[in-house]
Amino acid sequence: MIQKTGVIYQGYPSEQELSKSPGVPSDERIKRGPVAFIECVQEIPCNPCEEACPYGAIAVGQPITNLPRLDEKKCVGCGACIAKCPGLAIFVLDGSEQKAKISFPHEYYPLPQKGDVVDCVDREGKAIVKGIVLKVVKSPKYDATAVVTVEVPMEYIKIIRSIKRPGRS
Secondary structure (H helix, E strand, C coil), rough: CCCCCHHHHHHCHHHHHCCCCCCCEEEEEHHHHCEEECCCCCCCCHHHHHHHCCCEEEEECCCCCCCCCCCCCCCCCCCCCCCCCCCCCCEECCCCCEEEEEEEECCCCCCCCCCEEEEEEEEEEEEEEEEEEEEEEECCCCCCCCCEEEEEEEHHHCCCCCCCCCCCC
C-alpha cells in the first residue's frame, strides 16, 4: 500500500518533503538565533519572499518556479518574509535560549494579545502544547497578515506552526 502524505494529499508538507527543501535551515543555525524556516515544497511561480528579504538571504531566481533557497549565513531572522508569503509557508525559529520562539503568519480574528496563554498547534492544526504569546505585529506593510510570536518548550520548535483560534474545538 502506498502511503499518501505531503502537501498534495494532506495539505501540509510531510517530513520527507521538508527534509529535501532548500529553505530549511540546519539545526545548528536554529540554535544560534532567529532564522527563517521556509516550508515551501511545491514548484509554483512565486517569489515574494525573495523580494521581501532585505538581506538577500532568500533566492528563487530563474525559473520563478524554483523552490526558495535559504542562505542561513545571511538570514538574521527579521521576519520580513513571513507576511509576504501568499502560501503562509514561512516561519522564524529561534532556538538560542531555553524556550523556543516561533513566529508565524496569522490571519484570523480576534488577534491574540501579548501575554496570552494559547493552544499551539502543529501543521495539521492539532493542539500540541500551551504557549505564551510574546509579540503580535500588525504592520500596514504586512497588508492583512499579522505575525505572532509564541514561546514553547524547545522540543516543539519544529512542530508548532500556529495557534488554535479562540472558540474553536
